[in-house]
Amino acid sequence: MIQVENIRKEFELTKKQQKENNTTDKVALAVKDVSFECQPGRIFSLLGPNGAGKTTTLRMLAGIIKPTQGSIKINGIDVQKKPNEAKKDIGFLTGSTGLYERLTANEIIAYFAKLYRVSDADFEERKENLYSLLGMHDFQDKRIGRLSTGMKQKVSIARTMIHDPKVVIFDEPTSGLDVITAENIIKLISDCKVQGKTVIFSSHIMSEVDLLCDDLAIIHKGNIVLRSTMQEFRDNMQTDSLTAEFIRVINENTKS
Numbered sequence: 001m002i003q004v005e006n007i008r009k010e011f012e013l014t015k016k017q018q019k020e021n022n023t024t025d026k027v028a029l030a031v032k033d034v035s036f037e038c039q040p041g042r043i044f045s046l047l048g049p050n051g052a053g054k055t056t057t058l059r060m061l062a063g064i065i066k067p068t069q070g071s072i073k074i075n076g077i078d079v080q081k082k083p084n085e086a087k088k089d090i091g092f093l094t095g096s097t098g099l100y101e102r103l104t105a106n107e108i109i110a111y112f113a114k115l116y117r118v119s120d121a122d123f124e125e126r127k128e129n130l131y132s133l134l135g136m137h138d139f140q141d142k143r144i145g146r147l148s149t150g151m152k153q154k155v156s157i158a159r160t161m162i163h164d165p166k167v168v169i170f171d172e173p174t175s176g177l178d179v180i181t182a183e184n185i186i187k188l189i190s191d192c193k194v195q196g197k198t199v200i201f202s203s204h205i206m207s208e209v210d211l212l213c214d215d216l217a218i219i220h221k222g223n224i225v226l227r228s229t230m231q232e233f234r235d236n237m238q239t240d241s242l243t244a245e246f247i248r249v250i251n252e253n254t255k256s
Helices: 015-020 054-061 083-087 105-115 120-134 149-161 179-194 206-212 230-235 242-255
Strands: 002-012 027-038 043-047 069-074 090-094 167-171 198-202 215-220 223-229
Touching: 002 054, 027 054, 027 069, 027 198, 027 215, 027 223, 043 054, 043 179, 043 206, 054 069, 054 090, 054 167, 054 198, 090 149, 105 120, 105 149, 120 149, 120 179, 149 179, 167 179, 179 198, 179 206, 206 242, 215 230, 215 242, 223 230, 223 242, 230 242
Parallel strands: 043 198, 043 215, 090 167, 167 198
Antiparallel strands: 002 027, 002 069, 215 223
């Protein structure tokens, strides 16, 4: 479970950033008093336009950056008070892979398995399952620097899942990927739900949201402007498509 209560995130602006943004403000407020819950066995989608605060929020959930105020609990563990304990339960996948280019795919996965103290038996079983699902056997011994974007993303997925996290955070997981790789990621997310994991993901692709999502929130200019189940969202649509309805909600809150 993920429990988020009134989190805010402020970033200090340099003089250069103030000039670029034509402001005298010394602080930029990226996320404003955001609250929501993500339940085990359900998929929660955090939607919003570019710059809305999605990635900042997800990075706070993963313990990568600290909120300026508010609290985040992962399975009852406070991320700020016990970050290392909380992170044991988290898998975080982002489009920015950040992989060590001199290592092979096998070396990367083994390295992260050791970081999480995965037993040798569990490692081999999980590795084989992930490699089969993602089609990684053909390039498992190649250096990361020689892999395509899609291959690197597959390595990132395996790295994210090798410790069998109870909470999985996907930030634009299929962005820029080919159809086959994207489909593999969709299947993985669906499998996480079946396994009773808590899943939160962001996506600009509404067909993915429609296929996977149980609950959703729309964030705009750092604020949650809509929160509902996916079924409620469909039932209350005022337009003829999910994409059009998303745009309508954003435009409505831009005017207000």
